Amino acid sequence: MIQLTDKPIDVNAVISAVSNSGAGAVNVFIGTIRDSARNKKVVQLEYEAYEPMAISEIQKIADEASKRWEIIGFAISHRTGILKPGEVAVAIAVSTKHRQASFEACQYIIDTLKEKVPIFKKEVFEDGAEWISALNEK
């Protein structure tokens, strides 16, 4: 299951999507919004996605993960829209026969998503807003 949604993420649904009686492990990563960044209070984060390509890039990551580890089930739900501190931005679940693969695959998926998938977030502070990691250091 690969989902982009502008509604609150149902983490239990993401976990259920990978459940399989052949799996001995389910690994879950939940990315949440922090209330501060670089010593400033975060008001909200605004996410947008180039949706069709975000989905195809996530699929590529899942396919590559399946080559490297024996994955039984994989599910991801990623938010778009406005999120407040404490909210869930992304939930990823991976089920495998044994636990080592589940830790490694789950980490690989979130790490690679953060490098490759066309999703963008803007941090909004009380005194302004900036797109994360967008500009060259001055």
Place this chain on the structure above:
Amino acid sequence: MKFTITSYGIAKDIVGDRVVVVETNSNTVGELRSWLLKSYPSLLDLRSLFIAVNRDYAEDHISIKESDEIVLIPPVSGG
């Protein structure tokens, strides 16, 4: 030729609209990139600017045609 260009994130702020139609003699992604950097010099301030053609990251040598889905991808920050 007329290309329809969609921009996300900070690239949309720089280009001015989610979707713009531009007229240029560019035949490749690289030529389009040069044209864009001249037309929207603030794009030079970005850490990176990838161009996707038909939903794939495209290298500069890739040819483009008017019917292609061309999207400007500034630094990604999902998760």
